[in-house]
């Protein structure tokens with residue numbers, strides 16, 4: 001795939017296209033391809049660098065994070081009040097966060113869509129209306145059930161524990177083709193098997209004439225007379241990320257797809273300071289327990305994620321199989337010195353079980369001192385209860401599977417050895433601030449609404465405030481969805497793109 005590399009540019013650059021798309025991740029890539037299919041001239045501007053999928057296998061986990069992720073994967077949400085500090089991850093490369101996913105694919109659950117179409121008045125958000133969008137993307141991305149033969153032993157133990165407690169586990173669907181079970185999806189697939197958008201969507205967009213520009217940081221949307229006219233920014237230095245050489249792109253339609261952490265930053269910098277921009281952020285707080293077994297588990301051998309359970313969906317919890325690179329696990333083990341070495345040596349006997357919360361939100365994103373936003377999050381009382389409940393369930397599953405010790409996701413805590421210790425822990429938990437939580441799905445920072453005072457964009461994705469300006473990424477989701485977000489983002493982005501294609505002439509007239 002040919003990419004115009006901003007880091008190689010030595011002089012200012014300008015261009016004029018029908019549609020400029022900012023961000024090449026799950027949302028932006030789909031919009032670009034769809035509009036290119038509709039015959040429009042399209043340019044994608046991506047702040048991150050371009051790395052050929054063959055390079056991913058050569059990157060150590062820490063190198064991959066520094067190369068493909070924002071803030072080397074160490075970004076966080078500051079916990080306000082009784083809230084844990086949370087690691088929040090997002091991609092920064094051609095392909096965006098889709099390059100870092102575990103490949104898990106869910107549609108937006110029907111009950112969530114029912115809530116959107118009834119309570120929120122977003123009438124078009126029904127399973128039937130979104131079905132064609134999801135179906136096509138699923139086909140393009142080779143979304144399929146993970147066969148039981150791909151399950152790691154860690155996953156099998158998760159399933160065995162669940163079976164013994166009458167909890168139903170189901171196979172996940174993932175966007176892979178030829179997965180070899182290397183269990184390191186989060187660092188870019190080393191085997192080119194994950195159908196992230198750099199592999200599955202952008203090549204077609206490129207063949208249809210889309211110009212993809214990497215290392216291109218958009219700093220401002222040009223708006224005149226209430227209509228978006230294009231964007232300005234600077235190419236960033238490949239090593240330091242510092243903005244250097246200026247560029248400008250004139251366009252009749254501007255689509256912002258910078259992801260939920262950055263879309264509100266760009267909107268605000270461009271003068272769109274309405275009260276909803278950067279607010280209502282949901283994170284799907286996620287955590288895991290480690291379970292030590294007498295048997296050899298070697299959980300790194302198999303698909304990184306292959307099962308889930310919606311058994312506790314009514315309690316706002318999704319259980320999900322997980323694993324990660326041993327070096328990353330080792331860095332997170334409790335204990336120091338001899339105790340830490342003992343844990344590292346026990347790694348072949350460890351399994352990991354995960355869960356995430358269908359949260360109420362309480363997050364916000366705003367500009368501050370650096371290029372990266374200040375993310376804050378105030379966890380609701382209900383979600384705090386869900387955290388403890390989730391930890392209890394995962395602990396129970398681990399003991400039911402035969403674990404000898406269970407490591408709870410509590411900073412500084414000793415491993416527990418019996419179900420009664422688990423019960424005592426849950427009856428008298430420590431401060432929630434001690435919980436080790438992560439977020440891979442920041443969503444909702446420029447939400448869609450049925451009325452101008454309820455959100456940032458219309459159900460079509462167009463800004464309520466500025467004509468010809470669209471948002472098509474995770475920030476438009478009006479609530480948390482309780483399941484992994486790449487396919488939901490892509491489905492909504494496709495719907496928005498089809499709408500732009502249908503109304504393009506009207507936008508062009510407005511822009512004239």
Ligand SMILES: Cc1cc2nc3c(=O)[nH]c(=O)nc-3n(C[C@H](O)[C@H](O)[C@H](O)COP(=O)(O)OP(=O)(O)OC[C@H]3O[C@@H](n4cnc5c(N)ncnc54)[C@H](O)[C@@H]3O)c2cc1C
Nearest residue numbers: 023025027047096097101102104218259473474484485486
């Ligand atoms: C480690 C990890 C694992 C995940 N696993 C899964 C999974 O298994 N299944 C699942 O469904 N979801 C998963 N997700 C979530 C999923 O990847 C995201 O929900 C989805 O990619 C969001 O799409 P997006 O278009 O909103 O943003 P992104 O895909 O993040 O794309 C935004 C792009 O915009 C670029 N950008 C930002 N600002 C600017 C600017 N000013 N100028 C130019 N470019 C800019 C960014 O660099 C980025 O490349 C995971 C995410 C992470 C981080």
